[in-house]
Amino acid sequence: MAGYICDLLGSGVTRRDVLRLMGRSAVAGLAGLSFGRIAGASVHRPSDMPNIIFILSDNCRWDCMGFMGHPFIKTPGLDRLAKEGVVFENAFNTTSLCSPSRASILTGTYAHTHGVLNNHTPWTGKLPTFMEYLKNAGYDTAFIGKWHMPGRGLPNLPYLDLFVSYTYREGQGSYFNCPLIVNGKPEPSLKPYITEEVTRRAIDFMTKTKTGGSRLNRPFFIYLSHRTAHPPFQAPDDISGMYDKDKVVLPKVVDSWFSRTNGNVYQGIMMGSYEDQYRKYCEDITAMDREIQHLLDVVERLGMTDNTVVIYMSDNGMMWGEHRCHGIKYPYEESIRVPLIVRCPWLVNKPGTSRSQMALNIDIAPTILDLAGIKIPSFMEGRSLVSVIRDANLPWRDAFLLEYWKYYPENLPSYKGVRTNRFKYVEYEKTLGPQIFDLKEDPKEYNNLYGTARGEGMLPELKRLLAELDT
Amino acid sequence: MRKNSRHLLGIFSPVFYVFIVMAGSWALYNVAWRINNDAIHQVIANISGTLLFLSVTFSTFLIYPMVYMRGGSLGERIIASLINPFLWATKECIRLYISFTPLECLYYYLNPLNIWLLFGITAQMGIAEIFCRLWLRAKGKDIRVLSPYAVGTVLISLFLVVLMYAWGQGENVYVLFLKGYRLFFGSGVKI
Numbered sequence A: 001m002a003g004y005i006c007d008l009l010g011s012g013v014t015r016r017d018v019l020r021l022m023g024r025s026a027v028a029g030l031a032g033l034s035f036g037r038i039a040g041a042s043v044h045r046p047s048d049m050p051n052i053i054f055i056l057s058d059n060c061r062w063d064c065m066g067f068m069g070h071p072f073i074k075t076p077g078l079d080r081l082a083k084e085g086v087v088f089e090n091a092f093n094t095t096s097l098c099s100p101s102r103a104s105i106l107t108g109t110y111a112h113t114h115g116v117l118n119n120h121t122p123w124t125g126k127l128p129t130f131m132e133y134l135k136n137a138g139y140d141t142a143f144i145g146k147w148h149m150p151g152r153g154l155p156n157l158p159y160l161d162l163f164v165s166y167t168y169r170e171g172q173g174s175y176f177n178c179p180l181i182v183n184g185k186p187e188p189s190l191k192p193y194i195t196e197e198v199t200r201r202a203i204d205f206m207t208k209t210k211t212g213g214s215r216l217n218r219p220f221f222i223y224l225s226h227r228t229a230h231p232p233f234q235a236p237d238d239i240s241g242m243y244d245k246d247k248v249v250l251p252k253v254v255d256s257w258f259s260r261t262n263g264n265v266y267q268g269i270m271m272g273s274y275e276d277q278y279r280k281y282c283e284d285i286t287a288m289d290r291e292i293q294h295l296l297d298v299v300e301r302l303g304m305t306d307n308t309v310v311i312y313m314s315d316n317g318m319m320w321g322e323h324r325c326h327g328i329k330y331p332y333e334e335s336i337r338v339p340l341i342v343r344c345p346w347l348v349n350k351p352g353t354s355r356s357q358m359a360l361n362i363d364i365a366p367t368i369l370d371l372a373g374i375k376i377p378s379f380m381e382g383r384s385l386v387s388v389i390r391d392a393n394l395p396w397r398d399a400f401l402l403e404y405w406k407y408y409p410e411n412l413p414s415y416k417g418v419r420t421n422r423f424k425y426v427e428y429e430k431t432l433g434p435q436i437f438d439l440k441e442d443p444k445e446y447n448n449l450y451g452t453a454r455g456e457g458m459l460p461e462l463k464r465l466l467a468e469l470d471t
Numbered sequence B: 001m002r003k004n005s006r007h008l009l010g011i012f013s014p015v016f017y018v019f020i021v022m023a024g025s026w027a028l029y030n031v032a033w034r035i036n037n038d039a040i041h042q043v044i045a046n047i048s049g050t051l052l053f054l055s056v057t058f059s060t061f062l063i064y065p066m067v068y069m070r071g072g073s074l075g076e077r078i079i080a081s082l083i084n085p086f087l088w089a090t091k092e093c094i095r096l097y098i099s100f101t102p103l104e105c106l107y108y109y110l111n112p113l114n115i116w117l118l119f120g121i122t123a124q125m126g127i128a129e130i131f132c133r134l135w136l137r138a139k140g141k142d143i144r145v146l147s148p149y150a151v152g153t154v155l156i157s158l159f160l161v162v163l164m165y166a167w168g169q170g171e172n173v174y175v176l177f178l179k180g181y182r183l184f185f186g187s188g189v190k191i
Helices: A002-010 A015-032 A076-084 A098-107 A130-136 A194-211 A256-260 A274-301 A361-371 A386-390 A453-469 B002-032 B038-057 B060-069 B074-098 B102-110 B112-138 B148-166 B171-185
Strands: A051-057 A086-092 A140-145 A162-165 A180-182 A185-187 A220-225 A308-314 A340-343 A353-360 A399-404 A415-420 A423-428 A435-438
Touching: A051 A194, A051 A274, A051 A361, A076 A274, A076 A308, A076 A340, A098 A130, A098 A361, A130 A140, A130 A220, A130 A361, A140 A194, A162 A194, A194 A220, A194 A274, A256 A274, A256 B038, A274 A308, A308 A361, A353 A361, A353 A386, A361 A386, A399 A453, A415 A453, A423 A453, A435 A453, B002 B038, B002 B060, B002 B074, B038 B074, B038 B112, B060 B074, B060 B112, B074 B102, B074 B112, B102 B112, B102 B171, B112 B148, B112 B171
Parallel strands: A051 A220, A051 A308, A086 A353, A140 A162, A140 A220
Antiparallel strands: A086 A340, A162 A180, A180 A185, A308 A340, A399 A415, A415 A423, A423 A435
């Protein structure tokens, strides 16, 4: 508790605020006992409008976490989240590129609907984000971190109480000393490392909401958007180099030079060997994990764990040499599959379990609105995952649309495709031939069935499905 | 005419030798991964990758003095030094045709890596010029080793090489490249 109080006092919160908070936490704890139970869940739902923290990472693979059995990466924060929540083992993005995927998360729609087709396409704002609905419902809202959608500066989002982001380097920002824009005005960093900076600001927002002032005891929503793990990878000094002695086993089709060939140099991975770049990638994730852990600790110390939903996701995965590809844009599993963890104590029957249903980035907006008790707008194409969080065996979607628009100078043609529970079918705009994979028999996607008798037999149904989804 | 052809052949033969190394190592690198033995694959990839990198990036150190020694003029030395990097850059532009239009591929010539390479080659030419002059002087020719043009070329080029990287590890220049792209091509896509 003493450490926590130091944290709070260090962040500008007064001793009086802390004492007031401690009193309120005790009252809230008692009051929570009187709320009704959600079927099957072991924790009472303490409020109709729970606090919600959505943590988004960048390019973090679904398997690059300790609890996923990674050979060396340390992610105790994410491991804890997985242990206390549910892990969606089949979570995907619908467009495997940063800006479109982020716009899909914010609007609950596919890229062809929201219009952010690649990282050069400006954010139009033609669709409202789910944060606007939260604000209208009475939430205090904050977007903190990487916005990364092009346009003239950051958009005007009046429904945000706090909007901390950056436009530096195409909105990618930098790991160290990143110039920030806070509610439209440039502001110096509080911490040199961006991951620590945005976490600190999220904690400040959270604690101020809970410790006094005009926002006292109002529910809050925080969209915490990390730069991690976007290249060029840089970790803080005490983490940098921590995996130097760990053996990296990358796919056998690649080698140490792979980061400098086939255009990969533009992925920001030119310096050092490919293995070293992967180590740095893991270090970045560990650095972010430490901040997630810090955030979870503060939520706990504030006594808000049982009334706060924490969702962790990444905008894309990342290919690390599979199919001799590097990056995020490919339709292969390594780039479209993303980590998704939801900790929601009153919904989760058995913490530490997983869900096999296919969850998508477009499901985040409706899920959050559903958790907040807000009606899901009809334009949203995703579905609320709340019922899946409750019921691991619930029948769910059979297929979703994959779409990608070429993004200069990343050398991959535009494509559309469909992924079902078992198959994947992809059509490219030019140059490359179609692909069909049986993900059950060939999970690594080595055997393209297109052009084979089996593939030809499946083709009409897959084409029909694609046409149906792409309307 | 015949003499002129022989002269050019003599002058540009180093370019051809380096081209053979560059093309060969590129081909080798790109087939090595198909070898079923991982140890052999890694060895071949490392050797061919190193040779490819050296032939594209540092071949000027070899070509420029060789052309100099064979009596090539300043213009011929410069052209000879630029041929292989230009061919490499062209190959990279063609590679992009998998996804983009010919005009977008042409714009790729302006990518920061090519500009970086160009500054690097210019610096190498300056250094090589100084060494050639040193060699000639050792042979008894009355020549100024530290020619102001050569020294100036080295200093300015090296400064630009370092600056391009130091300015945000090259990211800032890359951002300018992308801004230029959007100026000409917009987002490059539409529904």
